[in-house]
Amino acid sequence: MDRSLVIGALIFACLLAMPVLLPLVGAEYLTGLLIKAMLLAIAAISLDLIIGHGGMVSLGHAAFIGVGAYAAAIGLESGIENILVLLLLTLVVTGGIALITGALALRTTGVYFLMITLAFGQMIYFTLTSLAAYGGDDGLTLWSLATFFGSDIVQNRGGLYFVILAVLFLSWFGVYRISQSRFGRVLRAARDNPQRAEVMGYPIARYQLIAYVIAALIAGISGLLLVQHAEFVSPSIAAWQRSGDLIVAVVLGGLGTRNGALLGAFFIVIVEELLSSVIHEWRLIYGPLLVLLVLYAKGGLNDLLTPAAQKGR
Amino acid sequence: MLEIENLHKSFGALTVSHDISLSVGAGQCHAVIGPNGAGKTTLIHQISGVLRQDKGRVALDGKDVSALSVWERVQAGLGRTFQITSVLPSFSVLENVATAVQAKNGSSLRFLAAAAREAALNDIAQDILTRVGLGARSGQQAADLSHGELRLLELAIALAGEPKCLLLDEPMAGLGRTESVALIDLLRTLREELPMLLVEHDMDAVFQLADDLSVLVDGQIVARGTPDEVRQNPKARAAYLGEGSG
Ligand SMILES: Nc1ncnc2c1ncn2[C@@H]1O[C@H](COP(=O)(O)OP(=O)(O)OP(=O)(O)O)[C@@H](O)[C@H]1O
Numbered sequence: 001m002d003r004s005l006v007i008g009a010l011i012f013a014c015l016l017a018m019p020v021l022l023p024l025v026g027a028e029y030l031t032g033l034l035i036k037a038m039l040l041a042i043a044a045i046s047l048d049l050i051i052g053h054g055g056m057v058s059l060g061h062a063a064f065i066g067v068g069a070y071a072a073a074i075g076l077e078s079g080i081e082n083i084l085v086l087l088l089l090t091l092v093v094t095g096g097i098a099l100i101t102g103a104l105a106l107r108t109t110g111v112y113f114l115m116i117t118l119a120f121g122q123m124i125y126f127t128l129t130s131l132a133a134y135g136g137d138d139g140l141t142l143w144s145l146a147t148f149f150g151s152d153i154v155q156n157r158g159g160l161y162f163v164i165l166a167v168l169f170l171s172w173f174g175v176y177r178i179s180q181s182r183f184g185r186v187l188r189a190a191r192d193n194p195q196r197a198e199v200m201g202y203p204i205a206r207y208q209l210i211a212y213v214i215a216a217l218i219a220g221i222s223g224l225l226l227v228q229h230a231e232f233v234s235p236s237i238a239a240w241q242r243s244g245d246l247i248v249a250v251v252l253g254g255l256g257t258r259n260g261a262l263l264g265a266f267f268i269v270i271v272e273e274l275l276s277s278v279i280h281e282w283r284l285i286y287g288p289l290l291v292l293l294v295l296y297a298k299g300g301l302n303d304l305l306t307p308a309a310q311k312g313r
Numbered sequence: 314m315l316e317i318e319n320l321h322k323s324f325g326a327l328t329v330s331h332d333i334s335l336s337v338g339a340g341q342c343h344a345v346i347g348p349n350g351a352g353k354t355t356l357i358h359q360i361s362g363v364l365r366q367d368k369g370r371v372a373l374d375g376k377d378v379s380a381l382s383v384w385e386r387v388q389a390g391l392g393r394t395f396q397i398t399s400v401l402p403s404f405s406v407l408e409n410v411a412t413a414v415q416a417k418n419g420s421s422l423r424f425l426a427a428a429a430r431e432a433a434l435n436d437i438a439q440d441i442l443t444r445v446g447l448g449a450r451s452g453q454q455a456a457d458l459s460h461g462e463l464r465l466l467e468l469a470i471a472l473a474g475e476p477k478c479l480l481l482d483e484p485m486a487g488l489g490r491t492e493s494v495a496l497i498d499l500l501r502t503l504r505e506e507l508p509m510l511l512v513e514h515d516m517d518a519v520f521q522l523a524d525d526l527s528v529l530v531d532g533q534i535v536a537r538g539t540p541d542e543v544r545q546n547p548k549a550r551a552a553y554l555g556e557g558s559g
């Protein structure tokens with residue numbers, strides 16, 4: 001059996017058991033940390049679709065988390081309560097913005113693509129900071145949260161943890177399935193050798209744009225969930241540094257692999273937490289640690305856990 | 314089949330295609346020879362749409378394809394190989410060809426079913442690989458193939474697109490003696506069903522394969538005819554044949 005699938009299944013089994021296990025050892029406070037990691041993982045997995053499988057390095061992906069979060073927050077402020085309606089709103093807004101920015105960004109490749117996605121990301125970030133009615137720079141605390149037809153199952157005090165876990169599972173499962181599908185094959189071909197893919201008869205920019213929009217939609221959903229969890233939203237979630245974190249997660253975990261983005265996101269959140277609780281200047285250790293990992297584990301954490309022959313590529 | 318009329322292209326002051334007209338009929342192999350820098354690759358780039366011509370037109374099966382983009386021309390039936398081998402290095406040999414087969418077989422906007430398990434695509438791909446002599450290598454990663462095998466893989470990819478006409482840019486380049494003899498045999502059988510435009514330095518290949526021959530020098534066709542006619546043509550000899558092994 002595919003080892004990467006076993007590892008992935010184990011991770012999800014652990015995550016499923018945590019809400020039961022943590023209270024037993026009096027560590028319920030870690031639930032918030034796990035949610036933080038899961039939300040980062042959802043966005044990182046979506047980014048891996050375009051970076052790992054598509055070869056398009058975007059430095060503006062966190063902006064879509066911001067767009068999704070603000071779409072939901074503004075929806076809530078306007079009195080929409082049903083999470084499914086908010087989800088639809090989030091998807092429409094995020095998808096629309098991704099379609100426009102993606103179509104323009106995909107006229108470029110490589111470092112220019114990186115620059116233009118960064119620029120779009122910053123435009124979105126500054127737009128969010130200028131939403132004075134919704135808190136501007138300071139962000140917005142939400143006094144009412146979304147419900148699932150009146151039920152609080154989609155809130156922290158209900159079952160939000162499991163909702164986020166389910167979305168994480170769907171993203172993990174779905175993105176890998178997509179990467180192995182006909183569509184994903186064209187996407188990977190365009191990453192490997194764009195001209196070859198084109199001379200196979202594929203209009204590659206269209207496939208790349210679809211991947212870009214799918215990735216943005218997933219990131220937007222993580223923004224919606226972030227709002228539900230934090231009960232607060234601020235433009236900082238869309239800052240370019242956040243996009244950088246996502247890239248670190250994807251690269252560290254292993255580009256274009258089944259578990260890479262998932263492992264990378266958890267690694268970042270857990271290591272940050274551990275180091276910062278031990279010493280104040282934790283970033284002094286964190287930096288060199290990243291350097292070592294990138295140098296010595298070229299295929300990322302995924303490669304450390306999965307022998308080359310059985311890689312879930 | 315393939316008609317090229319008055320193709321003209323310059324890069325700044327350098328004219329690389331000067332009013333080039335030529336045609337490839339059904340079941341024919343039209344070879345283009347010429348010294349380095351004559352504009353052979355640029356010509357193939359224009360026919361396949363990789364480069365846009367300044368003037369002139371390209372027609373396939375009587376249909377003008379000059380305004381189409383690269384992928385549309387491939388879909389219309391123009392297959393090509395590259396002078397510098399171009400494959401998908403991280404894909405397996407089989408998946409390289411299966412990806413090309415996929416472009417001709419149903420929609421690629423399918424997001425969930427695993428493509429690698431589609432027997433319909435794999436069977437066609439395997440048949441093509443067997444045909445070019447790579448049948449036993451289908452499980453290898455493309456990046457692990459030898460230079461000669463990569464050239465064959467590229468040909469297999471081009472064939473997988475079910476072309477009506479094939480453009481080959483120096484397919485023999487860098488091949489050993491036995492490899493090129495095998496490739497010439499293969500191209501000879503292909504020629505029966507598939508017209509081709511062959512750019513080639515290897516004179517043995519050209520004289521064995523070509524029905525028509527054009528000699529391109531500095532972007533201009535200076536001589537054309539059957540290989541034997543061209544061999545007798547003093548202009549062609551001076552321009553090209555004399556300097557090579559002929
Ligand atoms: N993009 C470009 N911009 C400017 N000049 C170019 C460009 N591409 C090719 N050239 C020039 O056009 C001329 C023809 O190039 P081309 O590659 O078509 O020659 P060729 O006949 O294929 O040569 P070879 O036998 O070496 O493959 C050369 O002088 C080359 O330097």
Ligand SMILES: [Mg+2]
Pocket residue numbers: 353354355396
């Ligand atoms: Mg050339």
